[in-house]
Amino acid sequence: MSAALQAKVGQQWKRPPFVRNATLRWTLIGGFVAYLIAAYFTIEVNWSRVYEGLDRGARFVLAFTSPDFVSRWTDIRDGMIESIIMTVAASVVGILISIPIGLGAARNVAPLPIYMICRGIVAVSRALQEIIVAILLVAIFGFGPLAGFLTLSFATIGFLSKLLAEDIESMDKVQAEAIRATGARWSQWIIYGVLPQVMPRLIGLSIYRLDINFRESAILGLVGAGGIGATLNTAFDRYEYDTAAAILIIIIVIVMILEYISGIVRARVQ
């Protein structure tokens, strides 16, 4: 037994801390507590207003047990169809555009100037949120689903191109080299050497993005870009909680179905 171990015999064991460095640990804890105190004193909460709202909250929760699909059915149906149509069209266009941009943003496929341009597009698209893009596009193109469609396509490009590019950068070089050794052109090299390797992940990500696009399309209506959001906003404004609950239930069910389908598809292609 070494001396260090000998010294520890008989002492009680203590769990090692998560952050090893003691100074860093106490700085983190101290800073965090200081922040919490500062935050606590600067947030104004109108507790009487919150208290008044509690029974309204209870009514909303109860509305989920008796959702009203009927009285605003035409509005709900039209909004839902518009949301779904925007989602499908934007996903298709977004995926088609993001494949060349994804190829361009992969350093092992694209030359440096193209790489810089494509990475720039990806960075801009990822940094701007959907709702802000939607506000600008509604100002430019007018109200309606076209603005929502363009917003979702734009957001899809940033998301999908980035992940596709990362996948291409980590692909197996040997397969691509084998295709090149047969004397393939650049386009043949991409189609037979690169794309088959990234296809399963691309399909999985596309379906995942379809799911995200549907969820996002539900809020675009708040700024006039089409979809179910406008109906939902009106329902909240008029305190028609049963209609709002119906819309939320439909959204949740559709998202669950999409997640289920994407699970099956991803299991099959991988």
Next chain:
Amino acid sequence: MPILQKDSTAIWRKRTTGQALALWAVWLLGVAIFMYCWQVISNATTWFFVWDAPRIATDIWTRATPPKWEYITQLGRPIWDTLNIATLGTLIALVLAVPVAFLAAHNTTPSKMFIRPIALLIIVSTRSINSLIWALLIIAIIGPGVFAGVIAIAIRSIGFCAKLIYEAIEEIDETQVEAITATGASRWQVMAYGIVPQIMPAFAGVAVFRWDINIRESTVLGLVGAGGIGLQLSASLNVLAWPQVSLILLVILVAVVLSEWVSAKVRGAII
């Protein structure tokens, strides 16, 4: 292997005729659906405005540049509010997400028949509704303000955090749990000494990751009245003060990039 016989030479093909036809039919259906969707969107669009768009865009651009830099003095408080909404919202969400995650994980749930589906339902329903919609709802219940934003962000984040944490719990090394159980530890001790240390890095990563997303989301919550810099954005938009709008968008962009950088650094340090 599908082979095409042509002039007594065999040519390799990727698919049989049946497979090729089926694939073609699927593509045809897909293109038809897309064309239908596009037609609906096109019918709902006033194309005159679209042809006019380049002029409007340049018009907005000339109005929005240069940004009104001196307006930044009024943005300090909204930025602080935004930071509070994101941070406090993430904290509340984490506190609520941990029990949900333990109830949802295969290996720690008390009952696979009853409790696990409920936990999964909480996860999917909080996750599938956007924070802006949660904010609308909370504002209708407790009135506008920063507090509504905190609650909205918290509810929205529960599902995300709980999902990632429960996946981490399901991936733990069972032998460590068994070793702790073998010492005669109680159920809670097994959790504290066998499971929690194993999911701690994943937990910290999820917390920082979600905080980064929440900064992003809380910048726009003000559009529906839930406090933060979005309130200034919607006020400036309503009075068409484009120089202020462009400055606010720049500030939001900087905040998003900074939070992403911080989160990437911290996650890099953990892993």
